[in-house]
Each structure stands twice: as structure tokens, then as C-alpha cells.
Amino acid sequence: MDMAKPLPNYLVQRYHGWKATSYAENESWYRRLASDGQHPRAMIISCCDSRVHVTSIFGADQGEFFIHRNIANLVPPYQPDGQQHGTSAAVEYAVQALKVAHVIVLGHSSCGGVQGCLDMCQGNAPELDAKDSFVGRWMDILRPKYEVVADIEDPKEQARQLEKHAVMTSLENLMTFPFVAEQVKAGELTLHGLWHNIGEGGLECYSADKEMFRPV
Amino acid sequence: MDMAKPLPNYLVQRYHGWKATSYAENESWYRRLASDGQHPRAMIISCCDSRVHVTSIFGADQGEFFIHRNIANLVPPYQPDGQQHGTSAAVEYAVQALKVAHVIVLGHSSCGGVQGCLDMCQGNAPELDAKDSFVGRWMDILRPKYEVVADIEDPKEQARQLEKHAVMTSLENLMTFPFVAEQVKAGELTLHGLWHNIGEGGLECYSADKEMFRPV
Amino acid sequence: MDMAKPLPNYLVQRYHGWKATSYAENESWYRRLASDGQHPRAMIISCCDSRVHVTSIFGADQGEFFIHRNIANLVPPYQPDGQQHGTSAAVEYAVQALKVAHVIVLGHSSCGGVQGCLDMCQGNAPELDAKDSFVGRWMDILRPKYEVVADIEDPKEQARQLEKHAVMTSLENLMTFPFVAEQVKAGELTLHGLWHNIGEGGLECYSADKEMFRPV
Amino acid sequence: MDMAKPLPNYLVQRYHGWKATSYAENESWYRRLASDGQHPRAMIISCCDSRVHVTSIFGADQGEFFIHRNIANLVPPYQPDGQQHGTSAAVEYAVQALKVAHVIVLGHSSCGGVQGCLDMCQGNAPELDAKDSFVGRWMDILRPKYEVVADIEDPKEQARQLEKHAVMTSLENLMTFPFVAEQVKAGELTLHGLWHNIGEGGLECYSADKEMFRPV
Numbered sequence: 001m002d003m004a005k006p007l008p009n010y011l012v013q014r015y016h017g018w019k020a021t022s023y024a025e026n027e028s029w030y031r032r033l034a035s036d037g038q039h040p041r042a043m044i045i046s047c048c049d050s051r052v053h054v055t056s057i058f059g060a061d062q063g064e065f066f067i068h069r070n071i072a073n074l075v076p077p078y079q080p081d082g083q084q085h086g087t088s089a090a091v092e093y094a095v096q097a098l099k100v101a102h103v104i105v106l107g108h109s110s111c112g113g114v115q116g117c118l119d120m121c122q123g124n125a126p127e128l129d130a131k132d133s134f135v136g137r138w139m140d141i142l143r144p145k146y147e148v149v150a151d152i153e154d155p156k157e158q159a160r161q162l163e164k165h166a167v168m169t170s171l172e173n174l175m176t177f178p179f180v181a182e183q184v185k186a187g188e189l190t191l192h193g194l195w196h197n198i199g200e201g202g203l204e205c206y207s208a209d210k211e212m213f214r215p216v
Numbered sequence: 217m218d219m220a221k222p223l224p225n226y227l228v229q230r231y232h233g234w235k236a237t238s239y240a241e242n243e244s245w246y247r248r249l250a251s252d253g254q255h256p257r258a259m260i261i262s263c264c265d266s267r268v269h270v271t272s273i274f275g276a277d278q279g280e281f282f283i284h285r286n287i288a289n290l291v292p293p294y295q296p297d298g299q300q301h302g303t304s305a306a307v308e309y310a311v312q313a314l315k316v317a318h319v320i321v322l323g324h325s326s327c328g329g330v331q332g333c334l335d336m337c338q339g340n341a342p343e344l345d346a347k348d349s350f351v352g353r354w355m356d357i358l359r360p361k362y363e364v365v366a367d368i369e370d371p372k373e374q375a376r377q378l379e380k381h382a383v384m385t386s387l388e389n390l391m392t393f394p395f396v397a398e399q400v401k402a403g404e405l406t407l408h409g410l411w412h413n414i415g416e417g418g419l420e421c422y423s424a425d426k427e428m429f430r431p432v
Numbered sequence: 433m434d435m436a437k438p439l440p441n442y443l444v445q446r447y448h449g450w451k452a453t454s455y456a457e458n459e460s461w462y463r464r465l466a467s468d469g470q471h472p473r474a475m476i477i478s479c480c481d482s483r484v485h486v487t488s489i490f491g492a493d494q495g496e497f498f499i500h501r502n503i504a505n506l507v508p509p510y511q512p513d514g515q516q517h518g519t520s521a522a523v524e525y526a527v528q529a530l531k532v533a534h535v536i537v538l539g540h541s542s543c544g545g546v547q548g549c550l551d552m553c554q555g556n557a558p559e560l561d562a563k564d565s566f567v568g569r570w571m572d573i574l575r576p577k578y579e580v581v582a583d584i585e586d587p588k589e590q591a592r593q594l595e596k597h598a599v600m601t602s603l604e605n606l607m608t609f610p611f612v613a614e615q616v617k618a619g620e621l622t623l624h625g626l627w628h629n630i631g632e633g634g635l636e637c638y639s640a641d642k643e644m645f646r647p648v
Numbered sequence: 649m650d651m652a653k654p655l656p657n658y659l660v661q662r663y664h665g666w667k668a669t670s671y672a673e674n675e676s677w678y679r680r681l682a683s684d685g686q687h688p689r690a691m692i693i694s695c696c697d698s699r700v701h702v703t704s705i706f707g708a709d710q711g712e713f714f715i716h717r718n719i720a721n722l723v724p725p726y727q728p729d730g731q732q733h734g735t736s737a738a739v740e741y742a743v744q745a746l747k748v749a750h751v752i753v754l755g756h757s758s759c760g761g762v763q764g765c766l767d768m769c770q771g772n773a774p775e776l777d778a779k780d781s782f783v784g785r786w787m788d789i790l791r792p793k794y795e796v797v798a799d800i801e802d803p804k805e806q807a808r809q810l811e812k813h814a815v816m817t818s819l820e821n822l823m824t825f826p827f828v829a830e831q832v833k834a835g836e837l838t839l840h841g842l843w844h845n846i847g848e849g850g851l852e853c854y855s856a857d858k859e860m861f862r863p864v
Contacts, residue, residue, distance in 0.1 A: 004387055004424045005406040008258075008318065012432050014275040015419050022272055023417035026440050028831075028838045029689055029749035033267045034326055034415025036747070039687045040266035041677055041709065048306050050256035050282045051249045055271055056238055059230040059446045059707055061689065066266045069285045070302040071309055080348035086286040086302045089329075089354035090264050093287055097328065097351075099684070101677035102224070110250055112313065113305075132296035135313070138305035171220055183676075190221045190676045199250025201239035203231050208220045216228045224674050230707045233449015240452070436819055436856045437838045440750070444864045446707040447851050454704055455849035465699045466758055466847025472698035474656075480738050482688035482714045483681045487703055488670055491662040498698045501717045502734040503741055512780035518718040518734045521761075521786035522696050525719055529760065529783070534656065542682055544745065545737075564728035567745075570737035603652055622653040631682025633671035635663050640652045648660050 026062070033063050040066040042102035043094035045087075045170060047073045051198050052108050066094045072113030073105055074141045075170040078177045088177070095189060096179055103174060103189065107167040108196040113139060114163045118155075121146040141173070142166050164213055167193040167206060242278070249279050256282040258318035259310035261303075261386060263289045267414050268324050282310045288329030289321055290357045291386040294393045304393070312395055317405060319390060323383040324412040329355055330379045337362040357389070358382050380429055383409040383422060458494070465495050472498040474534035475526035477519075477602060479505045483630050484540050498526045504545030505537055506573045507602040510609045520609070527621060528611055535606060535621065539599040540628040545571060546595045553578040573605070574598050596645055599625040599638060674710070681711050688714040690750035691742035693735075693818060695721045699846050700756050714742045720761030721753055722789045723818040726825045736825070743837060744827055751822060751837065755815040756844040761787055762811045769794040789821070790814050812861055815841040815854060 007015075023030065043066045046054050054060070054067055068090040075087055094100045117139040119125035128136035145165040152158040171193050174180050183189035193206030195213050204213035223231075239246060259282045262270050270276065270283055284306040291303055310316045333355040335341035344352030361381040368374040387409050390396050399405035409422030411429050420429035439447075455462060475498045478486050486492065486499055500522040507519055526532045549571040551557035560568030577597040584590040603625050606612050615621035625638030627645050636645035655663075671678065691714045694702050702708065702715055716738040723735055742748045765787040767773035776784035793813040800806040819841050822828050831837035841854030843861050852861035 002424045003391060003400055003407050004409050004422045006423070007320070007408055007410065007421045007432055011274055011320075015273055015432060018273050018275060019417050019419075022441055025438050025838070026749075027417065028836050029440070030267075030417060031415045031836055032689075032747060032749045034413075036687070037326070038266045038328075039684070041680075041711070043264075048259075048282050048284045048310070050254045050279050051246075053271060053276075053278055055269060056278075057231055057234050058227050059234060059442055059449060060269075061440075061442045061712075062269050062272075063266045063689070064709075066264050067285050068264045069283050071305045074302070076300050076302075080350070082347040082353055083299065084292050084301070084354055084357065085350050086290070086292075086354055089287045089350040090285075092350040093264070093328065099680060101674075101680045104223075110253065112253075112309065131298045134296070134301050134305040134308045137298055138300055138302055141300065175219060184219050188676050188679055190673070191219050192223055193220050194223065197250075199247045201235050201243070201246060203235075205223050206220045207222070216223055216231060222673050224677070224709075225670055226707055226709045229453070230446060230449060232453045233446060233707060236452035236456070237445070237448045435823060435832050435839050436841050436854045438855070439752075439840055439842065439853050439864055443706050447705055447864060450705050450707060451849050451851075459849070462699075462849060463847045466845075469758065469760075470698045475696075480691075480714050480716045480742070482686045482711045483678075485703060485708075485710050487701060488710075489663055489666050490659055491666060492701075494701055494704075495698050498696050499717050500696045501715050501738075503737045506734070508732050508734075512782070514779040514785055515731065516724050516786055516789065517732075517782050518722070518724075518786055521719045521782040522717075524782040525760065526696070536655070542685070544686075544741065563730040566728070566733050566737040566740040569730055570732055570734055573732065607651060616651055623651050624655055625652050626655065629682075631679045633667050633675065633678060635667075637655045638652045639654070640650045648655055648663060 029062065038063050038066070038098065040064055040098060040100055042066070042104055043068065043091070043100045044104045044106055045073050045075060046106040047071065047108055047111060047113065049108060049111065052106070052196060054106060057196070057203070066098060066100060071135060071138055072111055072142065072166050073107050073170060074138065074166060075105070075173045076141050077173045091174065091177060091180065095183065101189060102192060104192045104194060105167050105170045106194045106196060107163050109160065109163065109198050111163050111166070114142065114166055115159055117142050117146065118159060118162060142169055145169060164195050167195055171206070246278065254279055254282070254314065256280055256314060256316055258282070258320055259284065259307070259316045260320045260322055261289050261291060262322040263287065263324055263327060263329065265324060265327065268322070268412065270322065273412070273419070282314060282316060287351060287354055288327055288358065288382050289323050289386060290354065290382060291321070291389045292357050293389045307390065307393060307396065311399065311405060318408060319405065320408045320410060321383050321386040322410045322412060323379050325376065325379065325414050327379050327382070330358065330382055331375055333358050333362070334375060334378060358385055361385060380411050383411055387422070462494065470495050470498070470530065472496055472530060472532055474498070474536055475500065475523070475532045476536045476538055477505050477507060478538040479503065479540055479543060479545065481540060481543065484538070484628065486538065489628070489635070498530060498532060503567060503570055504543055504574065504598050505539050505602060506570065506598060507537070507605045508573050509605045523606065523609060523612065527615060533621060534624060536624045536626060537599050537602045538626045538628060539595050541592065541595065541630050543595050543598070546574065546598055547591055549574050549578070550591060550594060574601055577601060596627050599627055603638070677710065686711050686746065688712055688746060688748055690714070690752055691716065691748045692752045692754055693721050693723060694754040695719065695756055695759060695761065697756060697759065700754070700844060702754060705844070705851070714746060714748060719783060719786055720759055720790065720814050721755050721818060722786065722814060723753070723821045724789050725821045739822065739825060739828065743831065749837060750840060752840045752842060753815050753818045754842045754844060755811050757808065757811065757846050759811050759814070762790065762814055763807055765790050765794065766807060766810055790817055793817060812843050815843055819854070
């Protein structure tokens with residue numbers, strides 16, 4: 001790989017700062033995590049979006065959360081076809097190997113992936129319809145939900161509703177994994193759906209009773 | 217989705233704590249991030265492992281890094297077959313839509329996914345060879361590198377070398393994406409390979425000159 | 433003490449979160465607790481085990497319970513020999529100075545201390561028999577009860593019974609303290625024995641009538 | 649034990665409330681904690697005082713902290729004499745069996761045990777000088793520090809300083825345990841001293857550099 005470059009200097013400096021402070025203060029814990037392995041309580045599936053800081057919001061300690069991040073926090077349906085499914089692999093590892101007790105799907109406002117899905121469904125993003133658009137094909141997971149929000153006139157509200165449907169879709173698809181469904185039914189695993197409002201700092205949780213998201 | 221449950225109370229409390237402190241202190245920045253969108257300088261591809269806190273190591277601010285996390289920080293080769301490729305979608309979005317200047321692949325010590333790959337290649341994990349093992353099929357991306365480390369006798373050193381090959385494989389595969397290769401050649405994008413030692417707090421960077429990882 | 437280190441950052445953040453929410457909302461009560469002193473209704477003696485959250489189970493408010501926690505929730509017999517007896521000091525302070533109305537001994541499932549006692553009595557933990565094993569010597573308090581459970585074949589049931597005997601032993605030893613016995617007889621103090629099943633969320637209370645633990 | 653009584657009804661009700669809410673929402677986690685055992689990151693040694701809620705202040709999750717609570721959060725010096733030392737047993741179990749990465753000593757304002765020590769040293773509490781006073785003998789651990797604060801005129805400030813000396817004494821005594829000193833020197837265990845102001849909601853951390861407590 002003759003293309004790899006040295007780390008930008010500002011990151012080298014920050015790393016050395018971390019090493020001299022956070023690492024130094026938590027050295028014993030890092031050593032133990034390294035020798036004893038991880039025992040995270042929960043898996044969090046969130047978006048790659050740079051504005052979503054899962055670990056800040058939940059005051060996370062190193063070792064607490066197994067975190068998978070992809071575009072629009074989507075979980076595809078169970079499809080054991082021998083192909084490469086990175087999200088399914090992460091779910092399998094968390095649930096089967098680590099035996100986490102919770103899988104938390106965390107959606108958020110102003111999600112670029114969800115907006116792309118809307119644009120695509122509304123005919124405004126032909127490039128996303130192309131076979132070679134990875135983002136477009138990935139957002140196909142959410143596509144069937146477009147019709148549920150198609151009639152919402154306010155574009156902002158429409159996007160928001162589709163963002164929440166992305167969370168619900170992931171929860172539904174998680175239940176198509178036999179090992180997830182089995183453990184959920186046995187009371188050994190619980191699923192949670194959240195939607196985070198970046199600008200307002202809000203957090204809403206999907207309530208199965210009310211079939212809606214409500215502030216926590 | 218009648219299976220979704222409320223958020224565990226300790227997370228609700230921590231969230232409210234975050235809202236009243238970090239959010240309150242940075243409200244104007246969060247609002248601006250929401251209204252102006254994200255402009256991250258770099259994409260980081262790291263592992264889901266709960267012990268790897270990307271944002272801590274680099275003192276990350278909200279909005280700084282577009283972060284994709286999957287098992288063993290792997291990028292598959294470019295394969296525009298119309299199927300769902302979550303990692304490729306994340307790379308495409310970061311490079312094409314967000315125009316990040318850096319893609320950083322961050323591997324780490326004691327990686328469970330890499331260990332699984334080793335076990336599988338050594339015939340000790342038949343369950344990972346099954347067609348329906350998502351983890352096994354995902355680790356196939358790294359499989360061809362096993363022969364490079366097959367003769368290393370010390371199991372810890374062997375795993376460590378394969379962890380570093382996971383980073384190099386991702387860098388190589390990134391270059392198979394036409395839009396990545398093009399921007400790298402045009403000097404608009406740089407790739408970086410890192411390996412993080414969790415217990416020691418170490419950080420090594422792949423040096424193309426020396427063809428090896430060296431402490432930053 | 434040149435060995436003391438700063439508090440890990442995640443705890444600093446969580447503390448500030450608590451200060452800005454729980455403390456802020458209850459400030460007047462905290463100030464009053466500080467100025468008027470504590471008037472707890474009950475003392476609880478429970479195990480140090482990280483899985484036993486006394487305050488959760490009983491929805492405890494600040495100022496409600498005087499809580500002593502030690503290995504296996506044991507109270508040693510009354511022994512006023514001028515040596516240091518931390519548990520006896522806690523009982524004396526609760527009953528004599530604070531005049532609590534209840535002393536509740538709370539045992540639990542999967543107790544590591546009780547398991548150690550079993551291992552020691554069965555000859556499987558010679559290190560606990562050593563004079564300098566603090567855990568071993570502390571579990572000597574429970575040792576005489578081993579013979580009562582020695583014939584139980586199922587190891588899980590055996591441990592469970594010994595856990596319950598740990599609670600009963602503490603109740604019996606509490607009655608050897610003259611000031612406890614006196615107040616119990618005068619109807620000014622009541623003793624209660626509980627056993628908590630961590631996994632099932634169960635709670636059983638010792639019934640003097642039936643001479644057994646029964647679900648509350 | 650014919651003296652044990654049923655649990656007061658208000659606690660039965662609260663327990664059933666907890667079972668139907670917190671337990672129900674976290675059932676999968678409780679089951680996993682029961683089957684896999686505890687892996688707490690830290691041991692906390694705090695006072696029995698009903699006003700000190702360790703788990704609230706630090707947004708604690710079940711399974712996070714191994715908590716020992718005694719009068720005035722004192723650790724006696726290492727004394728492997730074959731007698732019963734409950735606090736030493738708790739320290740041994742946390743450090744040797746559970747391999748916690750941190751031991752945090754948490755003192756607090758308005759500590760009744762520390763006030764008793766002051767009264768005793770000033771000749772105002774002859775009953776605490778009696779051989780059969782468990783509280784008096786327990787506070788002997790702190791007694792040598794009285795001379796350091798003897799000249800402070802303001803009684804409130806004097807108590808506060810002695811409360812902080814209780815924390816420092818415990819840290820010093822912890823270092824007399826060979827297994828603690830060894831792991832601290834090896835970077836596998838870190839010690840922390842805190843003092844909590846109940847009325848103000850304040851938290852101060854002992855700084856070895858400055859040899860004083862400073863707000864976190």
C-alpha cells in the first residue's frame with residue numbers, strides 16, 4: 001500500500017495529549033480491558049454522522065457499548081446467502097458472541113442518508129438510482145417506508161418521520177434474525193429505538209404501547 | 217414493532233445529565249451543526265469493539281469525524297453489483313458527498329473478529345465456516361492474508377500481525393474504489409492506516425516508505 | 433499519599449450531569465439533610481456485590497436508609513474486645529445513635545463470598561484457609577452452617593441454602609448485641625431477613641412462623 | 649430466629665413497583681449478570697450515611713461498582729492476624745478476585761463518625777472511649793490524625809479537615825496491603841480519594857501533586 005500517508009500532525013498531537021492524560025489516568029482499566037476482554041451491556045447501532053456522539057450522550061465508559069455505525073443506522077433483513085453483510089455480522093457478534101442484553105438503534109435529525117432516500121423516491125436524485133450507487137442501494141432498505149410518509153407536505157416533517165421509520169425498520173429487521181427473535185422472546189435481549197434531535201439536544205424513545213416516539 | 221422497550225433508566229438519567237451540561241454549554245454549536253450540516257475533515261473506519269473510543273483518542277469535537285464502525289474495521293473490495301454494501305455506502309457518502317480530506321482506518325489489539333478469522337483459517341472454528349455465519353463470511357475479506365502470518369509461532373504475535381494486515385487490506389480495498397483512487401491520485405484525499413494497542417495505549421501508523429507500522 | 437490519581441473523566445462527566453439535574457432539582461432537600469442531619473428509618477446490611485442495588489429495589493430517597501455493605505452481608509457475633517469491628521460499629525451507630533426502627537439483612541443469589549465459604553468447607557479452596565486470607569477468615573462467621581447444607585447434592589441449591597443461612601446467621605448474631613436484643617424485646621426495633629434473586633428479580637423474606645423464606 | 653418480622657408494607661409495595669418497571673425493563677441485563685457474573689470496573693468505599701447515594705452521583709448501572717460501606721469510609725491497616733476484618737476482606741475480594749481497576753474512597757460532609765472521633769479526642773464523648781464502644785474503637789483508625797487538626801478553631805472547618813484526613817488515612821492504609829501496593833506500582837490498580845459536600849452537591853478529589861482536595 002504505497003498510498004498510505006502519515007497521520008496529520010494535529011491528530012498526532014491530540015493522541016499524545018490523550019496518552020498523557022486520559023490514558024495515564026485510566027491505565028489500570030485499559031490494561032484490564034485488554035487482558036480480560038470486553039463485557040459490554042449493550043450494542044448501539046447509530047449513524048456515521050459526525051454530529052452524533054453516542055458516547056457523550058450516554059456518559060459511556062470504555063468497554064460499555066459495542067457500537068456499529070453505518071449510513072442511517074439501518075439493519076438489513078436476515079439474508080444468510082454467503083455474501084458479505086457487515087451489519088449482520090456486527091449484530092451476530094454482539095448477540096451471539098458477546099451476549100449483549102440490549103440492542104439500541106439510534107436515529108437522528110438531519111440525516112443525510114434518509115434525505116437521500118427521500119430525494120431518490122421523489123425522483124430528484126437519479127444518481128442514487130444507479131446500480132453502482134452504494135448509498136442508493138443501501139437506502140433501498142428504507143425505501144418501502146416512503147409511501148407511509150409520501151403525503152406529508154412539510155419537507156422537514158416528512159424527513160423526520162422517515163428518520164423515525166428508519167429506526168423502526170431496523171427494529172423490525174432485527175426481529176427477522178432467528179437468534180435475535182429467540183433471545184427477545186426468552187427475555188434475554190431487549191430492543192430499543194431512539195431518535196436524537198441534534199440541534200435541540202432532544203432524545204425520543206419508541207413506545208410500543210403508543211406506537212410513537214416520545215421524549216425520554 | 218411491539219417488541220421495543222423503554223430505555224433503561226440509568227441511560228435516561230445519564231442523557232438528562234448530558235443535556236443539562238454538555239449540551240447546555242455547547243447549544244449554539246449544536247444548533248449550528250443542525251442548521252448548516254456537517255463538514256467533517258476526516259472519515260474514520262474502526263471496529264465496533266467497546267474498548268475502542270475513537271472520539272477519546274483524538275479529542276474529537278462534535279462534527280469532526282464521520283465514523284463508520286464494523287467488525288474488524290474492514291473495507292470490502294469495490295463491487296457495484298446492486299446489492300447492499302453498508303461499508304461501501306459509508307465510504308461513498310464520506311468521499312463523494314461530504315468530500316472528506318482523509319480516510320483513516322483504525323485497527324486495534326485483541327480484535328475478536330481477527331481472532332475469529334485466525335481460528336477459522338486454522339480449522340478451529342467450523343461454525344464460522346458455515347454459509348450462514350455472517351461473521352465468518354465478513355472475515356473472508358481478510359482470509360487471503362492468513363497465509364502471510366501462517367508461520368508465525370507465537371499466537372499473540374500472529375494475531376497482532378493479522379490485525380495489522382486487516383488495516384492494510386482495507387487500505388488496499390479502498391484504492392479499488394474508482395472515486396477513491398482518483399481523488400487520492402489528485403491529492404484531494406489521503407489514506408491513513410493505524411493500529412491501536414488497547415492495554416498499552418499505543419498508536420502505530422502504517423508507513424508506506426518502511427512498509428511497516430511505527431509508533432506515532 | 434502520593435499514589436492517588438484524578439477521577440476518571442467519565443465519572444467526572446457523570447457527576448456534573450448529576451449535579452445539574454438530580455441535585456439541582458432536589459437542592460432544598462439536600463441542604464436540609466445537611467443542616468438537620470440524617471433520620472433514616474431503617475438500616476440495611478447488604479453485600480458489596482455490584483449487582484445488588486439496594487436503593488433501586490426499594491426506590492430509596494436520599495436520607496432513607498443507613499446502608500452497610502460487606503462481603504456476604506454478614507454480622508459477626510457481639511465481641512467487645514477493644515479491637516476494630518467495622519460491622520459492629522455500623523450496627524451500634526444505627527441502633528444507638530440514629531435509633532433506626534428496622535435492621536434489614538439483604539442476601540442475594542450467586543454470592544461470591546458464600547461460594548468461597550462452600551469451596552473452603554469442601555476442601556477446594558486451600559488459599560481461603562490461610563491465616564492471612566481476609567475473605568476466608570471473614571467467611572468463618574458462616575462456616576458452622578456448612579454442616580446444615582453439606583448433604584444437599586445440587587450445587588446451585590446448596591449455595592442458595594447457604595446464602596439464606598448467611599442471612600439467618602446475621603439475624604442471630606444481631607440478637608447477641610445487648611442493645612439490639614433489648615430494643616427488639618421492647619418493640620422499638622424489628623429485624624428482617626431478605627434474600628434477593630438477581631436474575632429473576634425475586635425477593636424472599638424470612639418468615640419466623642414458617643422458619644423459611646417466602647416470596648414477598 | 650424467632651425474632652424476624654415480615655418486611656414493612658411500604659417496602660413490599662416499592663419492591664413490587666421496581667419489579668414491574670425497572671426489573672421488567674432490564675430483565676435481560678439482570679439475567680446476564682446472574683449467569684455471567686459481575687465485572688465491576690471499580691470498588692467504592694463510602695460511608696453508611698443515608699445521605700450519600702454513590703450510585704446516583706455516578707449514574708451507576710447494575711454491575712458497575714463493587715461497593716463497601718462502613719462508618720466514615722475507613723480502611724484499617726493491613727493486619728493478617730486471623731481475626732475477622734470485614735473491610736480488609738472486601739478490599740481483598742475486590743482487588744484479588746474481581747481485579748477491579750480502581751479503588752475510590754468517598755468521604756463526605758457532616759460525617760457522624762468523624763464528628764464522634766473529634767468529640768472523643770476532645771474529651772467530650774467518654775462513652776466512645778469505653779472498650780466496648782464499637783464506634784469508638786473503629787474511629788481509633790482515624791485518631792492519630794486528630795493532632796493535625798487540633799488547632800483549627802472553627803469547629804465546622806475542623807470537622808471538614810478531619811473528614812478529608814479520613815479519606816487520606818484510608819488511602820495510606822490501602823497501600824499497606826501488599827497486594828494493593830504491588831498492583832498500584834505495576835499500574836494495574838489506581839487509588840482515588842474523594843470528598844462529597846452533601847448540602848452543596850460538591851465533589852472534591854485529592855490531588856497528590858497539590859497535596860490537597862480540589863473540586864472535580
